[in-house]
Amino acid sequence: MQEYFLGSRSMGGFILAMTMMATYGSASSFIGGPGIAYSTGLGWVLLSMAQLPAGYFVLMVLGKKFAIVSRRYEAITLNDFLKSRYESQWVGILAAISIIIFLFSSIAAQWVGGARLLESLFNITYPIALTIFAFSVMIYVIIGGFRAVALTDTILGSIMFFGTLILLVAVIIAGGGVTNIMEKLIAIDPGLVMPFGADGNLSASYVSSYWILVGVGVVGLPQIAVRAMSHKNSKSMHHAIIISTVFVGIIMLGMHLIGVFARAINPSIAVADSVMPTITMEVLPPFLAGIVLAAPMAAIMSTVNALLIMVSSAVVKDIYLSYFNPQAPDQKVRSISYLVTAILGVIVYLMALSPPDFLIWLNLFSFGGLEAAFIWPVVLGLYWKRGNKYGAISSMIVGVTSYILFHQFYPNAFGMHTVVLPILLSLVTFVIISIVTEKKELLQAVHK
Amino acid sequence: MDKDKFFSNDPRFKVAKKEAWIGVGLVLxxxxxxxxxxxxxxxxxxxxxxxxxxxxxxxxxxxxxxxxVMSILVIVVVKYFFKDVPFEEEVQDIQNQSDKKSS
Incomplete structure (x- = not known):
């Protein structure tokens, strides 16, 4: 079972970097992101560069301590880690529930992206595209498990990297050079070359708050954290830090720049999510276009696979095995895993049938929710000795509920992304509750 | 108690903590x-x-x-400031290694 969910702890640096990048660089970076960059301009590329720390920060902060203790406890999911750190079943249940809820919207976003891509590639209707996409993903995940995911991630990651480079060069050539492109953009709307975006509504504080959402906050994403358990040794971890920084940076910068440049080449693309496939087919000969468009497909596939496995491991391992049937034989666990994955697939399919226009928001919503739930229990759990289960439980509850409430009633409070306040609130809660309950327990111990 | 395993005087944890702070510094x-x-x-x-x-x-x-700039910084930091430590339970080994180095 460790094999299916974690793929054994033997990944070399290159594979680890690729699989982190492939998980992280998803439909939003290849389809949604360039789409928004197309309508917003260089300001959105600036915002996307907040993702650069994701390449080094996660592996440095979770780093060696996470690797050592997760081995010591034979933890194979983030939940295992949390349960053994806080010695509490409730932490495990809450974690599993947050994973299931939020990764769901994330998976839906990826499926929409994949289907949109097929739609514009083959000129088929959206429901048919979605059906084809759903089938291929399900077959792949059910047969492969994590190991297959990690191995193919390496191939998929390389495709993403080279695809980005090829397309970037082709777009610059098609636009007649960077200087020429900038002139055209200024002629369309000077806001496109300013850091504040075409409508001028990308304020410095809003853009900066993305450093929390897509930069440092990524530490709290279970699908990323689980990667930080799986490297072979510290050498491979060091390699992974370097490779993922350079690759993540180049891909994020490249893809979003392509979105902006596309505006100068073809200013009349209506649906944001189809910017990237449309421009690719416009500037590249069919054969190369096929290879390059494999990049977003690769990103989506690998992300979806990782997420599906996360969710089904949360359901099977953290809920079914922990609370319903701890003695279930391997054979039964296996068939239940398949069943759960298949049911998940059907539900996501139904959700994705009528998708919102900007799939990136759906994806970012789940990013924020997971970060609000996990960032402090993970980080303070690793480095703050006094953090206890009461602190962890209350900070998860406060983080998630305040995130949902802010999202509903007061989005982008104080001009920052919605995720910022819930993360602060859950930090305060974690610290205060841990200290207060610690005193209580000490007092009780004294009275006894 | 379990917590002690998370916060023992394991020298590897010191290394880990230092590197985590380096990560924070780089982000800032x-x-x-x-x-x-x-x-x-x-x-x-x-x-x-x-x-x-x-x-x-x-x-x-x-x-x-x-x-x-960040790519260069990350490469320099990892190459010159990050330490190799075993992830498995071989605390003895690092001590031996550092003994050898100092002697």
């Missing part, structure tokens, strides 16, 4: 660089922009520049 530097160039050079009308390789200078320094 990264952010300041990015922010200062983007809004320092970009907060005026596009007519007044200067251009580097075709890009507005705020964009060149803030986005392309930070990618290059």
């Amino acid at each position: 530097f990264n952010f300041v660089w990015w922010f200062a160039f983007a809004y320092g050079l970009g907060s005026k009308s596009p007519d007044e922009y200067t251009y580097i390789l075709g890009f507005p200078s705020w964009f060149f320094y803030s986005c392309i520049g930070s990618l290059i």
